[in-house]
Amino acid sequence: MTDATATAPGPASEPAFDDVIAAIAFNADGLVPAIAQAEGSGEILMMAWMNREAVLETLRTGRVCYWSRSRKGLWRKGETSGQMQRLKDFRVDCDGDTLLVIVEQDGVACHTGRRSCFYRALRDGKLAITQDVETDPSVLYGHTHK
Numbered sequence: 001m002t003d004a005t006a007t008a009p010g011p012a013s014e015p016a017f018d019d020v021i022a023a024i025a026f027n028a029d030g031l032v033p034a035i036a037q038a039e040g041s042g043e044i045l046m047m048a049w050m051n052r053e054a055v056l057e058t059l060r061t062g063r064v065c066y067w068s069r070s071r072k073g074l075w076r077k078g079e080t081s082g083q084m085q086r087l088k089d090f091r092v093d094c095d096g097d098t099l100l101v102i103v104e105q106d107g108v109a110c111h112t113g114r115r116s117c118f119y120r121a122l123r124d125g126k127l128a129i130t131q132d133v134e135t136d137p138s139v140l141y142g143h144t145h146k
Helices: 014-023 052-061 137-141
Strands: 032-038 044-050 065-068 073-076 085-092 099-105 120-123 126-129
Touching (some): 044 052, 044 065, 044 099, 052 065, 052 073, 052 085
Antiparallel strands (some): 032 044, 065 073
């Protein structure tokens, strides 16, 4: 980790929040895409949306929080499934319109019970499943998902 990122993760001081929020180009709906990447392996786990409040909560607590468009509310990753994400690094891209959250992931990241939401890949002109289900979604949520 470089000196620039050594103090970034975890609860940050309030003055730093103003600089972070100012660097983010939220869209017309007040959202910005956030890509979750596994610490160490670099595996892309998922993409979700954050609004200002989710960014601030993530930075304050060190626990990754997103904005759920379907629920129209904050979504604290793992609040239902127990598959929590702890923030290890927080990055803003060059245009300020995409975030990268490097996380320590408890269990699986995908609601289908797979490690990553990106488990389908183009193979021989068709989408093929490249990751097995690691945890039965009914165990995580009490019902099944595709």
